[in-house]
Amino acid sequence: MTASPSKLAILTFAYVSLCVQFIFTVGFNHQVHHSNFRPSPTIRLRATTQVRYIQIRPGAQFKIALFADLHFGEAASTEWGPLQDENSIKVMNTVLDDETPDFVIYLGDVITANNIPIANASLYWDQAISPTRNRGIPWASVFGNHDDAPFQWPMEWFSPPGIPEVHCPATSSAHSGEEECSFKGTGRLELIRNEIKHNVLSFSGNGPRDLWPSVSNYVLQISSSHDPRSPVAYLYFLDSGGGTYPEVISSAQVEWFQKKSQEINPNSSVPEVIFWHIPSKAYKKVAPKFLIHKPCVGSINKESVAVQEAETGIMKLLVKRPSVKAIFVGHNHGLDWCCPYKKLWLCFARHTGYGGYGNWSRGARILEITGQPFTFRSWIRMEDGDVHSEVVFS
Template sequence: MPTSSYFTILSNSCLVLLFQAFFISIAASSDRHTPENHIRTRAGAPFKVALFADLHFGENAWTDWGPKQDVNSIKVMSSVLDTETPDFVVYLGDVVTANNIPIANASLYWDQAISPTRSRGIPWASVFGNHDDAPFEWPMEWFAASGIPQLVCPVLNSVSLSGEECSFRGTSRLELMKNEMDNNVLSLSKSGPQDLWPGISNYVLQVLSKEKPHTPLVYLYFLDSGGGTYPEVISTAQADWFKRISEEINPDSRVPELIFWHIPSKAYKKVAPKFRIHKPCVGSINKEKVAAQEAEMGIMKILVKRPSVKAVFVGHNHGLDWCCPYGQLWLCFARHTGYGGYGNWARGSRILEINERPFSISSWIRMEDGSVHSEVILS
């Protein structure tokens, strides 16, 4: 090959590479504020979300009662999913009762909890509650004359077991999230920025319009409200992270934003109905006091100043299912979904429905028996 031809080909190749690098850099620049994970709406249909709160899988796992409750919880979720056919599911914390699980790998119970959603091919995301990575608490029943049953903790000279696997140290948030992300293609959960650890479930998803594929319909923010292995708070660092990210991806507050975490903030105490639920609040049960986070570190001040934030959704209190206005946004409880956990109130799920044209966000509670109540317009 003549030298001049060789250099011509080389020059052309370099130009191609330069153009590719140029366009890649433009694409990266234009997408740098876009959340990596997204969900798309169905054409001509509203976007519907089911909230599953306080499932408490694995509770009292050493008794007959415990496993039966997990079966009942699956029935609740299956009923809601088959009736509502949502586009997306949010697991709103306390998916498992880790301090009741007598195995090192609580992910086995976590997998059971998400199985109704996964089996129906519905994408989901999760946040952590105060029970999800709590240390194991030894039940008094095990301190009988016979000692610890071999079924619970096999002998340590087993080929497949070690002392560490029988230490009941619990499964960390990071391990639980890694297992969910690695083994489920439908999971949109994230382990969040490392500088916010030990808070793990801090991330944002965007819901994209099917009709306008590059236009976000709504942003969904997930925050780890602590509990279990560290204090029940949304830290100043998390609040700053939300402020920075929301201003980057939604600088003019044009796109509506919905917020999800597990333990209610102290603001919930300010708006809580005193006895009966009365307007402007909407709900059906008000059977206990709000069990709020240990401290308020700035997240609510940021949220109330953003007109794009329409509502915050929490679990934690099994005997509350109301929504109350707080300034221009709504503070809402989900409905206790799982048969694990305290309280005998009927189980159900809070449903969100987002319509594109005209834009609106509405919510109601779908009960296990199929009934509906507490309908409210949130935007």
């Protein structure tokens, strides 16, 4: 059933209490009173190529936690929904306390926008990043297929005439009139703009405007502890669409990656790691049939790979680059394996959030990068503290 936008009304909800944001100075280690806190790496902007970089702490490895498919805000009108968000917070708190990572990556479907009946979905986005932000850990995010999906009104919210009951804000507020209080949703651009504007520790990027229909396309540099100008690895983030956009990595994005990688890593001498949300079709080619056997590594293989709608050349380009070590995706909650594909590895994260489908145990994939000499390995940390599925990427 569909109602015209002018008749749709915002349902009033108890807004999520936003965690108090700490103001940190860029370029210094951040001090937070927490039992398992360790100083964050140095954060600066490399002006020559406009690639932001994070410097590895002297004598340490660079550890990254991947949080995938949190689905905050799902079924917010029920008792079940907010409880799932609380459970997701607990998972992230446990992983962050156990692993004390230097960096966190939110690997898509941070929120379930098609179930969020408020215009400002950033309230739920802020809640999702709060465990990382409150510890003074820098992070980056990439969009999934639910982060700005069109809103779908649950049938039980409709009155007999077929129109949801009107609950507009008071006329004294910033909103007035039925048109202003009807649900309009929160798009990718607004979500990423709010994250960057209000969080000095966010390393997320908008990406060039000509990469429509995608938004979160950017690259970060992991720098040597001895020289911030000396890269140890490059992390590339690509928006695989979904929601209000086609589920593809477009040819424009392929061209962007080719130009950017040639600009900052022309000889492929620096290792590169790639992150997006929806698996490419190559994942289906290497997927284990039943149980996970070597050379694949993982613990669950409970569903078929749900892939992007089309291929426009990104996999061909990545396979040709000897510097590309691995691709990490989310999307499939019942998969957590890594499998080799030609000269690189294709990996799933672990379903972190209690929102979304599936009852498999929650956890997070951990990545660890060491420079001089370069080593790169990964494992999965579970909510109950268990560690498994370690893989070393050659």
